[in-house]
Amino acid sequence: MNSPALELTNLHKRYGRNVAVDSISLAVEPGTVFGLIGPNGAGKTTTLRMLLDIIRPSGGSARVLGEDPRVGGAALRRRIGYVPGELRMEGRVTGARLLEFYARVSGPVAPGRISGLADRLGCDLSRPVRTLSKGNKQKLGLIQAFMHDPPLLVLDEPTSGLDPLMQREFLGLVREARANGQTVLLSSHVLSEIQQAADKVAVLSAGSIVASGPVDALRLSALRRVRAVLAGTNADEVRVALAPLAPASPPQVDARDGRVVAHVDIEGDIDGLVKTLARFHVAELVIEEPDLEESVLRLYGTTAKEVD
Template sequence: MTPVIEITDLTKTFGSVTALDHLDLTVEAGEVHGFLGPNGAGKTTTLRILLGLLRADSGSATLLGGDPWRDVATLHRRLAYVPGDVALWPNLTGGEVIDLLGRLRGGLDPARRAALLERFDLDPSKKGRAYSKGNRQKVALVAALASDVELLLLDEPTSGLDPLMEAEFRAVVRELAAGGATVLLSSHILSEAEALSDRVSIIRHGRVVETGTLEQLRHLTRTAVTVDVLRAPDGLDALPGVYDVRVEPHGDGARLACEVDAPALESLLTVLQGAGVRALTSAPPTLEELFLRHYSDDLAGAGVQ
C-alpha cells in the first residue's frame, strides 16, 4: 500500500532562513502520525507545502498519490485542515464558516455537524469577532472533523482548548482513525502525540531527526526525577533504566537528579527508601530537553565532548 504522504529531501528557504533542510517524512495510510517539534522547527511550513500554499525549493512531496502544488482542487476534496492560528471573518458566524468550509469541500454531514457542535460545546450563532481563541479553534475543528475525508492535517489543533475539550478532541480523532482516516498531527506537546499517535516523527531545525513507533522512541519518554535526601544512596548508576545520575551537596544533605524509564521508577523508589527523602519532584522531560539531549547525543556520538 502506498503511503498517504511521502516527502523526500524537501528544502524550503525564506530569504536567508532555511525553514526545511532536506526533510524526509512518510505517513502510512490509516495511521495517526505525530509530527513533533519545538516552535519554529518547520512543522507549519511542511503542512503548508503539503497544502500547496507554499512551493518547495527542491525535493519531492507526494500527497494521496498526487502533487500537492499542482493538483490542489482534486487533492483538497479528500482532506481537511485545521490551522494552528485560526482567523475568522468578524461578521460571519461560526456556523456560517463551518458550512462554508464544508460546502467548499463538497458538503458535510448535518448530523455529524450537530453532534460535534454538541461535543465541543460551541455556539454556532456567534459572530467571528466574538469568539475567544479556543472557540475559534473549535470552529475550525468542527469544520474539519465534520467532513468525510481520508486525510486530516492538524496543526497544533488543541492550542487554546481547555483540558475537557482536549479530551473530547482526542476521542474524536480516535473515532476517525478507527474509521480508517489518516491523521498527521503536528504538536509541540509530547503527551498529546503520545496519547494519539501510532508513529511519531520529530523535527528539529527543518529536519526529521527521529521517526518510529512510540515503542521505538520509548527512550525519549524518560521521567526526570529530582530528590533531596539526607544521604545519597549507593548503586543508583547500576540500576537498569536509570540514566544520567548527578549528585551534588545540598544543605546538610544532597540533591540527586536522574532520568528514569517509566518501568524503572519502582526500583528507584526502593533504593531511595531509607535515604531520608525530604522532597521529590518528577516531571516528564519537555520536548526541548529531549531535543537538547538528542543533540548532545549526536555530538557525543561524533566523538566531541
C-alpha cells in the first residue's frame, strides 16, 4: 500500500489565546483530489501554510510527499505546485518573463506547456503583470502551479476572480492532474467546485474537522434555496401549499406588483416542490445552494472563528 501523499497528525496552530487549527488529523492518498472546505475563518489557509512550511505548527506533525515540510526545504517545495489564497503579482515584467523565472525555480517544464496552459485559460502572457486584472493574475498563478506537473498541487481558493468558463477549464485541469497520478489538495468555500472535482472532502469549522469522507457520502448539497414568482394566485394560498414542504423553516411569501414571491428552503429531493409549484403559473424560478457557511452551520451546528 502506498504511503499517503499528505498526512496530518493532531496538527495544531495557536496565536496567543486564539486557536486557528485545533489538532486536526487526516490522510490524503496519492492520485486523489481532496477537498478542504469550510466558511471563511475556518482554518483552511492556516492548515495549507503549515503543510508548505510558510508557518510552523504549535503542535502535532505533518508529512508531505513522505517528508517533514520543516526539513524538506527547496527540494520538497519544487515537487509542489501552490496557488495561495491571496495571490500577489506585481512588476513591470511580462507574464511570460515571470513564468520563465518560476520555471527556473520549480524545475523542468515541458516545451509548449506554458503556452498551452495560457491558451486554455485565455491568458495573454505578453502583457506586464502590473496591468493585469485580478482574474488574469489568478490565471498566471494557476499556470505556474500546473506547468511543471508536480506530484502535489496545493490550491487555496484557486478560482477566485475567474469567470464561469475559466472555472470549468480549471476543473478540467484538476481532473487531468488526477488522471496523471498527481495529488490535489483543493481548499475552497465554493461548494459546487468541490463537489465536481473532489474524491474526498473534509469540512473544517472553527479550526476543527466536523465531517469527512467521500463527497457523495456527506450531506453537503441537501439544502437548496428556492425563489419562485407566481402569477394568478394570492399569498395565503401559496403559503398554505408550501408549508408542508419545509416544516422546520416556514416559507417567506409576499405579494408584490400583482404577483406572489415565495422563498423556501428545501432539504433533499425537490420533486415535491416541483409538483406543488405546478399548481400555479410560475413566472420565475430560481433554485440555488446557500453559501457554504450557512450549509455548515445548518448541517453540522458549528460556528466559525475569524481566523484563517
